[in-house]
Amino acid sequence: MSVRPYRDIHRRQSRQIHVGNVPVGGDAPITVQSMTNTDCEDVQGTVEQIKRLEDAGCDIVRVSCPSEESTQALAQIVPQVDIPIVADIHFHYKRAIEAAQAGASCLRINPGNIGSRARVQEVVKAAKDYGCSMRIGVNAGSLERDILEKYGEPCPDAMVESALTHARILEEEDFYEFKISCKASDVFLAVAAYMQLADACDYPLHIGITEAGGQRSGTIKSSIGLGNLLWAGIGDTVRVSLSCDPVEEIKVGYEILKSLGLRHRGVNVVSCPSCARQQFDVIETVRTLEERLEHISTPLTVSVIGCVVNGPGEATLTDVGFTGGGRGTHQVYVNGLPSHRLKDEDIVDHLVKQVEAKAAEIEAQKDTQRKAEAEDTASAGPAAAE
Numbered sequence: 001m002s003v004r005p006y007r008d009i010h011r012r013q014s015r016q017i018h019v020g021n022v023p024v025g026g027d028a029p030i031t032v033q034s035m036t037n038t039d040c041e042d043v044q045g046t047v048e049q050i051k052r053l054e055d056a057g058c059d060i061v062r063v064s065c066p067s068e069e070s071t072q073a074l075a076q077i078v079p080q081v082d083i084p085i086v087a088d089i090h091f092h093y094k095r096a097i098e099a100a101q102a103g104a105s106c107l108r109i110n111p112g113n114i115g116s117r118a119r120v121q122e123v124v125k126a127a128k129d130y131g132c133s134m135r136i137g138v139n140a141g142s143l144e145r146d147i148l149e150k151y152g153e154p155c156p157d158a159m160v161e162s163a164l165t166h167a168r169i170l171e172e173e174d175f176y177e178f179k180i181s182c183k184a185s186d187v188f189l190a191v192a193a194y195m196q197l198a199d200a201c202d203y204p205l206h207i208g209i210t211e212a213g214g215q216r217s218g219t220i221k222s223s224i225g226l227g228n229l230l231w232a233g234i235g236d237t238v239r240v241s242l243s244c245d246p247v248e249e250i251k252v253g254y255e256i257l258k259s260l261g262l263r264h265r266g267v268n269v270v271s272c273p274s275c276a277r278q279q280f281d282v283i284e285t286v287r288t289l290e291e292r293l294e295h296i297s298t299p300l301t302v303s304v305i306g307c308v309v310n311g312p313g314e315a316t317l318t319d320v321g322f323t324g325g326g327r328g329t330h331q332v333y334v335n336g337l338p339s340h341r342l343k344d345e346d347i348v349d350h351l352v353k354q355v356e357a358k359a360a361e362i363e364a365q366k367d368t369q370r371k372a373e374a375e376d377t378a379s380a381g382p383a384a385a386e
């Protein structure tokens with residue numbers, strides 16, 4: 001029995017696959033991914049964008065490969081980046097084979113859409129030869145004609161039937177290293193389809209609300225859709241689709257996972273909306289602080305609360321806490337306990353220093369723990385290491 005059972009999420013049991021060196025499914029952490037929007041043939045621009053995504057915490061990145069030139073460019077991009085690349089193929093089986101040869105870690109392709117069985121066999125062979133997994137990507141907006149005729153309109157049954165039909169084609173070729181997505185821009189449809197698919201198979205699921213919109217509306221739709229699924233234990237890798245800089249997709253993906261306690265990266269800020277009781281400018285302080293703390297990847301929580309009404313209570317649950325106090329004397333908390341007061345110093349500068357020090361302390365503890373574990377394994381001898 002956990003200490004706070006109301007926070008427990010029971011994750012769906014899925015099989016585990018690998019996208020390069022990143023495990024997806026099973027008990028692997030839920031990964032966050034995005035997609036480049038540069039021209040793939042622009043090698044330098046694409047590598048730079050992938051590097052920015054890596055810095056933001058992206059685990060897996062997808063790159064469109066619509067032409068032979070783009071798969072040639074992919075061969076130059078792969079060695080320059082550190083995260084695995086999913087080559088987005090869609091229809092042309094030759095692009096899939098080229099992408100596998102170019103070093104893609106995963107192929108996004110629907111085997112039912114590439115023509116003959118012989119072509120599927122060639123793609124599967126390339127995937128096996130080059131260690132690629134695949135992603136079957138069903139989209140409500142592009143369902144196969146026969147399925148649409150059968151169901152009349154995109155609906156959960158139609159999407160699941162499409163996904164399982166593609167899956168069966170790969171199973172017939174003895175290929176099981178794939179994940180499935182079942183996306184729709186309509187939150188109800190996407191969630192219902194994923195729930196049904198989650199019951200119908202044990203493949204890992206890539207979840208997302210497709211074409212979700214701009215930064216604000218897309219974030220809200222994705223949070224509702226992905227939030228529902230993740231809360232129900234469904235989803236092994238997430239992509240938030242936003243019409244904006246892909247780095248924002250990563251940030252939103254992490255925020256969704258952080259809200260549900262499923263993954264932690266960087267600073268989780270707890271702040272009040274502020275009101276007439278505030279003892280400093282909460283909104284401006286939080287805005288600047290979040291910007292200044294973007295470089296911290298260590299998971300920790302910081303509270304920034306305008307006054308003593310809620311400040312001390314919130315601070316007890318944080319690594320670093322800050323509560324506005326009367327006559328310009330504010331209270332700083334560390335590890336949930338009152339630490340010191342702050343009067344004339346700049347609030348943001350002071351909190352950044354406190355958070356950086358706390359992050360360094362946590363990282364040093366982790367290092368010590370890792371070294372101790374490595375020494376334990378070494379001293380236990382080869383039998384224990386097996």
Ligand code: SF4
Nearest residue numbers: 272274275278306307
């Ligand atoms: S914590 Fe204080 S300043 Fe913040 S909203 Fe509540 S009463 Fe207002």
